[in-house]
Amino acid sequence: MASKFRYASRMQTMHEEAMYMRGLFDNMTDPNMRSFGGGAPARSVLPMNYVEKYAAEVLSDAGRGFEAFQYSATFGLQDLREAVCKHLLKPTGIEAGPENVQIVSGGLETMYLVCQLFIEPGDVILTENPTFMHVTDTFKMAQAEVISCECDDEGIIPEDVERKIMQYDAKIVYTVPTFGNPTGRSLSVERRKKLAEIGSKYNVIILEDDPYRDVRYEGEVLPAIYSFDTTGNVIMACSFSKIFAPGSRLGYAVATPELIYALRDIKIATNSQPPGVSEVLLAEFFHRGYYEENMEKMTALYKEGRDAMMETMDKFFPEGFKRTTPDGGYYIWVEFPKSVSTAELKKRAEEHKFTFLSGGAWYPNAMPEENDNTARFNFTTQPVEIIKEGIELIGKIACELAEGK
Numbered sequence: 001m002a003s004k005f006r007y008a009s010r011m012q013t014m015h016e017e018a019m020y021m022r023g024l025f026d027n028m029t030d031p032n033m034r035s036f037g038g039g040a041p042a043r044s045v046l047p048m049n050y051v052e053k054y055a056a057e058v059l060s061d062a063g064r065g066f067e068a069f070q071y072s073a074t075f076g077l078q079d080l081r082e083a084v085c086k087h088l089l090k091p092t093g094i095e096a097g098p099e100n101v102q103i104v105s106g107g108l109e110t111m112y113l114v115c116q117l118f119i120e121p122g123d124v125i126l127t128e129n130p131t132f133m134h135v136t137d138t139f140k141m142a143q144a145e146v147i148s149c150e151c152d153d154e155g156i157i158p159e160d161v162e163r164k165i166m167q168y169d170a171k172i173v174y175t176v177p178t179f180g181n182p183t184g185r186s187l188s189v190e191r192r193k194k195l196a197e198i199g200s201k202y203n204v205i206i207l208e209d210d211p212y213r214d215v216r217y218e219g220e221v222l223p224a225i226y227s228f229d230t231t232g233n234v235i236m237a238c239s240f241s242k243i244f245a246p247g248s249r250l251g252y253a254v255a256t257p258e259l260i261y262a263l264r265d266i267k268i269a270t271n272s273q274p275p276g277v278s279e280v281l282l283a284e285f286f287h288r289g290y291y292e293e294n295m296e297k298m299t300a301l302y303k304e305g306r307d308a309m310m311e312t313m314d315k316f317f318p319e320g321f322k323r324t325t326p327d328g329g330y331y332i333w334v335e336f337p338k339s340v341s342t343a344e345l346k347k348r349a350e351e352h353k354f355t356f357l358s359g360g361a362w363y364p365n366a367m368p369e370e371n372d373n374t375a376r377f378n379f380t381t382q383p384v385e386i387i388k389e390g391i392e393l394i395g396k397i398a399c400e401l402a403e404g405k
């Protein structure tokens with residue numbers, strides 16, 4: 001970065017990742033691009049139709065409107081924290097009260113707050129491999145060293161986590177255990193239990209980033225790692241972006257009251273409170289029963305998208321390709337034969353105004369070229385017809401590349 005300014009050294013370490021994320025967000029907002037790249041909800045299940053029924057009424061109400069527009073509670077609105085416990089945590093087996101919940105400004109903020117709380121420059125954070133690319137920005141901004149652990153179809157491998165905790169004196173283990181980003185895979189129950197035990201045994205923080213846990217189309221609900229924690233070492237990070245609206249910029253952290261107080265203090269020093277207008281609109285969405293109603297629509301729609309994408313991939317992708325079969329969430333992860341460069345595939349697909357994410361950059365400790373045959377495909381944003389058209393086209397280009405054309 002040639003500049004006269006004396007930028008902080010952290011800007012050097014996060015520069016590359018930031019560049020990648022910028023490109024991704026630009027693609028998501030390009031109206032001409034039909035993207036399987038981002039992690040956006042479908043337009044038809046964004047909550048406009050519900051919110052318009054009550055927004056004017058609640059925002060002009062003397063009490064509720066005041067809560068929305070005035071500086072508000074630093075932990076987040078009390079009734080929203082109660083709604084989180086009632087509508088999201090209890091139904092999936094998590095015993096927690098509002099004292100365990102901090103509302104944050106977007107799901108990613110929990111990772112930022114946790115870094116502020118625990119990370120000194122050079123401290124090690126262990127992750128999956130591949131891992132959620134965006135979060136490594138946050139970790140690098142805290143000047144953490146990110147080391148990835150071995151993974152298989154059941155998720156991160158606890159024995160490797162344990163080995164690396166000892167080797168690097170790691171402070172945090174970061175995982176996206178349910179319908180993970182980018183792979184769509186879920187961590188098995190046994191390994192969830194094991195990670196909670198590892199957190200206790202080595203006194204490390206298990207950072208359970210679980211924004212997709214409620215977006216399930218089939219299969220049994222998996223217990224959170226948090227529910228196996230007996231020593232307060234697990235912090236859950238969740239988001240309302242995937243189940244309400246990314247534009248609300250709301251998420252929540254779940255932890256022991258001691259850690260919630262500490263996270264709250266850091267949030268006060270960061271941006272004081274969550275956005276009040278969003279909080280009120282979201283709390284009312286829960287109180288009026290719209291959350292469950294919209295989730296039903298959302299999961300039915302996304303299942304159709306997932307099924308259409310998997311079927312079309314199976315029909316048109318080159319021989320020898322592999323993909324995940326997620327029971328929920330937003331993504332399918334694909335491994336093409338080594339001869340297919342997804343950087344090239346993406347470039348050619350974009351000439352037809354379709355895009356997706358090449359996977360190489362999602363491996364924290366490898367050069368992107370090493371995993372250039374991998375890719376992440378989102379199936380929640382585009383309608384089924386576009387999914388079929390785009391995946392067929394991408395498949396045909398991939399076959400050409402596989403044949404060396």
Ligand SMILES: Cc1ncc(COP(=O)(O)O)c(C=O)c1O
Pocket residue numbers: 039106107108109132176181209211239240241246250251
């Ligand atoms: C694993 C994971 N964590 C956190 C987030 C961030 O959520 P938010 O958009 O609410 O900041 C995302 C968003 O895609 C995600 O996939």
